[in-house]
Amino acid sequence: MAGGGPGCKNHCHGPHRPHLHNSHGAPGDKDLPGPYPIVEDLSTCDIVKATQYGIIERCKELVEAGYDVRQPDKENVTLLHWAAINNRQELVKYYISKGAIVDQLGGDLNSTPLHWAIRQGHLPMVMLLLKCGADPSLIDGEGFSSIHLAVLFQHMPIVAYLLSKGQNIDTTDFNGQTPLMLSAQKVFGPEPMRFLLKFNPSLNAVDSIQKNTALHWAITSGNTSAVDLLLEAGASLDIKNVKGETPLDLAYQSPNRLMVYMVKEEERIRNRRNSGVLKIIEKYELFLLVASSLTFMWALGYIMNSSSDSWLLKGGLLLVLLFVMTIFVRQFVGLKNLRYLPTAFLLSSVFWMFMTWFFWFLPDVSNIILEITVMFSVVGFLYYFYKTWRTDPGYIKTSEEERKENIAALAEAGCLDFRTFCTSCLVRKPLRSVHCFACNSCVARYDQHSLWLGQCIGIGNHRYYLLFLSFLTMTSVWLLYGTLLYWSDHCVTSYDQDGAWTYFTQIMQCSPWVFYIFSIACFHTAWASSWLTVQLYQIAFLGLTWHERMNLLIQRKTSKHPVSLRRTPYNLGCFQNLADFFQCSCFGMFKPNVVDWTKQYNLFHLTKEKNAHSV
Structure with a gap:
C-alpha cells in the first residue's frame, strides 16, 4: 500500500497517498470549490484524486458519466473513504445520495469511512457520517471500534460526541478491552483518562484474554498518571x-518507585478505612487537624518560653516536636484534607493571638473602645472566614444528562472547542471561568485557589474574601499594638536609650511567648495587607481577577504585540468597577451591572455596556 493511510499499520495519520488530505482538509474546513491545487489537467483527473482534492465538479462529471460510487479501487478503498479522510463533506453527501455504502469496509485495516475520519480527528465528518447512518460500534481490522480509535488518537471532542450520542463507555474491542483499559495501556498523560472517568465507566471490568482491569494495564505499562487517577477513582x-x-x-514487581509508593499509600489508606477506630478518626480528620495544629503552636511557644537557657536543648525539643507533628499528620490526615493544613495553622495562630491579648495584654488596657475594637476585629475575622469558606464560589453545575445534551448541541453548532469546553466537568466554560484541579470543578469569574482557606475564590465568595483579609489585617495590627504596650510596661529596656540590638534581645528575654506571638502577627499583617492591596488595585483599576492579570502578564512577555492590562472588556473605570464588584449603587451615584458569570459566554453584551459607560 503506497504512502500509508488509515489503512496502514501502527496507526499512521497520513492518507493513502501522501499529503493529499491536507489540501483544504483540516478539521472544520468547508468544501470550498476552489482554487484547486494544480496537479494535472482537471479534465483528465481521475475520480480518486478529484475526491482527495475536493474537486466536486469533476467528481460529479465522472459519476454522471457512469462511475459506480460503490466501486473500490485496486487497494479496496472506496470514494467515501477518501472523502471522509480529507473532510470533503459535500462529496460525502453526494456519494451517499448516489448509493455509496456508509459502512463499507476497506483498506489494509478493513476500516469504515467513519474509522478513517476519526483517525484524522475530523469531528464535522464524524457527525455527518453518524447522521447518515454510520455504525460506531463496528470493529476495524485491528479490533477497534470508533470510540477506541478516538481515545487512542486522543481526539477528545470526538470521544465526547460519541458518548453524547449514546455510545457505551464500556464498549469492548476485539480483545474485550474497554476504552478505559486502552487509555490506561497506551495513552500516557492525564487525558483522556480523566475525561473518561467523568462518564462513570466500570473500573473493575476485565478484558477477555488477560483478565486485566484498567489498573492492571496502567501498572504494566508504567502509566503513572493513569494509576493515580484510577486509584483516586476507587x-x-x-x-x-x-x-x-x-x-x-x-506494582511490587515494577521498577517505577513512584508507582510502588502510590499503590502502597493507597493500600494503607484503604486498610485504615476498614478499621472501626480509624473510620471514626477519618470522620473527624479536619477537627483533629485543627486540634493538632493548636497543640503544636502552643508547644512551640511553650518550648521557647521555657526557663532553660540552653538554646541547644530548645532546638532539639523543637525538632522532636516537628517530627511528632509530621508523623501524626501522615498517619491520621488523608491526602484529601492535607490541603487544609495552612488553614489549620491560620486558625490556630489567630486563636493564640487572641488568647495572648486576653490574658497578657487586656489586664493593662483601660481603654474600653480599644477592647471593643479588638473584639470586633476577631469576630469579623471569624465570620468572614466562615462565609468565604462555606459559600459556593461559583461552581458550574450540570446533570449528566444535561452534559451530554450540551456536548451534542455544541458539536453540531460547531462550538465544541476545547479551549472553551472543560473536559473535566463536561461543560462549556463561561467567560472568566477556570477549572480548578484542587476543587475539581469549574469556577465562575475565578480569582485563585486560596492557600489559607483551601477553597476557591470566585464570583460567589470574592467579596467575603476581601473582608476576611481586611479583618485579619486589623486583628494582626491590634495584636502588634498590644505587644508594644506590653513591652513598654513590663520590659525594663528602652529602644531610645539602649539601641536596637539590646532592645531586641531584652524583649525576647522579657517574654519569649509574647515575642513568638508578635512574630506571627507580623507575618499575618505583612501577607494579608499586601494581598488586600493587590486585590483592591486589580479590582478597582483593572477590573480583572488575579488569574486574568497573571495570564495577561504572561502574554505581555511572550506576545509580539503589545498587551494592555487596562484595555480589557471588563475595565469600566475605577468607580464603576468597584460598584459592579460590590454591587453597590453608592447612594444612587452609580448603577451596578448585574452579570450572571455562570452563564455569560460572549463579550457582546459586555462591550455594549462598556460603550454606554464611556459615552
Whole structure:
C-alpha cells in the first residue's frame, strides 16, 4: 500500500497517498470549490484524486458519466473513504445520495469511512457520517471500534460526541478491552483518562484474554498518571488476572518507585478505612487537624518560653516536636484534607493571638473602645472566614444528562472547542471561568485557589474574601499594638536609650511567648495587607481577577504585540468597577451591572455596556 493511510499499520495519520488530505482538509474546513491545487489537467483527473482534492465538479462529471460510487479501487478503498479522510463533506453527501455504502469496509485495516475520519480527528465528518447512518460500534481490522480509535488518537471532542450520542463507555474491542483499559495501556498523560472517568465507566471490568482491569494495564505499562487517577477513582487492588496477579502484585514487581509508593499509600489508606477506630478518626480528620495544629503552636511557644537557657536543648525539643507533628499528620490526615493544613495553622495562630491579648495584654488596657475594637476585629475575622469558606464560589453545575445534551448541541453548532469546553466537568466554560484541579470543578469569574482557606475564590465568595483579609489585617495590627504596650510596661529596656540590638534581645528575654506571638502577627499583617492591596488595585483599576492579570502578564512577555492590562472588556473605570464588584449603587451615584458569570459566554453584551459607560 503506497504512502500509508488509515489503512496502514501502527496507526499512521497520513492518507493513502501522501499529503493529499491536507489540501483544504483540516478539521472544520468547508468544501470550498476552489482554487484547486494544480496537479494535472482537471479534465483528465481521475475520480480518486478529484475526491482527495475536493474537486466536486469533476467528481460529479465522472459519476454522471457512469462511475459506480460503490466501486473500490485496486487497494479496496472506496470514494467515501477518501472523502471522509480529507473532510470533503459535500462529496460525502453526494456519494451517499448516489448509493455509496456508509459502512463499507476497506483498506489494509478493513476500516469504515467513519474509522478513517476519526483517525484524522475530523469531528464535522464524524457527525455527518453518524447522521447518515454510520455504525460506531463496528470493529476495524485491528479490533477497534470508533470510540477506541478516538481515545487512542486522543481526539477528545470526538470521544465526547460519541458518548453524547449514546455510545457505551464500556464498549469492548476485539480483545474485550474497554476504552478505559486502552487509555490506561497506551495513552500516557492525564487525558483522556480523566475525561473518561467523568462518564462513570466500570473500573473493575476485565478484558477477555488477560483478565486485566484498567489498573492492571496502567501498572504494566508504567502509566503513572493513569494509576493515580484510577486509584483516586476507587479501582480495586485485589482483582486477579489470568496469572493470578492482583494490581498490588504487579506494582511490587515494577521498577517505577513512584508507582510502588502510590499503590502502597493507597493500600494503607484503604486498610485504615476498614478499621472501626480509624473510620471514626477519618470522620473527624479536619477537627483533629485543627486540634493538632493548636497543640503544636502552643508547644512551640511553650518550648521557647521555657526557663532553660540552653538554646541547644530548645532546638532539639523543637525538632522532636516537628517530627511528632509530621508523623501524626501522615498517619491520621488523608491526602484529601492535607490541603487544609495552612488553614489549620491560620486558625490556630489567630486563636493564640487572641488568647495572648486576653490574658497578657487586656489586664493593662483601660481603654474600653480599644477592647471593643479588638473584639470586633476577631469576630469579623471569624465570620468572614466562615462565609468565604462555606459559600459556593461559583461552581458550574450540570446533570449528566444535561452534559451530554450540551456536548451534542455544541458539536453540531460547531462550538465544541476545547479551549472553551472543560473536559473535566463536561461543560462549556463561561467567560472568566477556570477549572480548578484542587476543587475539581469549574469556577465562575475565578480569582485563585486560596492557600489559607483551601477553597476557591470566585464570583460567589470574592467579596467575603476581601473582608476576611481586611479583618485579619486589623486583628494582626491590634495584636502588634498590644505587644508594644506590653513591652513598654513590663520590659525594663528602652529602644531610645539602649539601641536596637539590646532592645531586641531584652524583649525576647522579657517574654519569649509574647515575642513568638508578635512574630506571627507580623507575618499575618505583612501577607494579608499586601494581598488586600493587590486585590483592591486589580479590582478597582483593572477590573480583572488575579488569574486574568497573571495570564495577561504572561502574554505581555511572550506576545509580539503589545498587551494592555487596562484595555480589557471588563475595565469600566475605577468607580464603576468597584460598584459592579460590590454591587453597590453608592447612594444612587452609580448603577451596578448585574452579570450572571455562570452563564455569560460572549463579550457582546459586555462591550455594549462598556460603550454606554464611556459615552
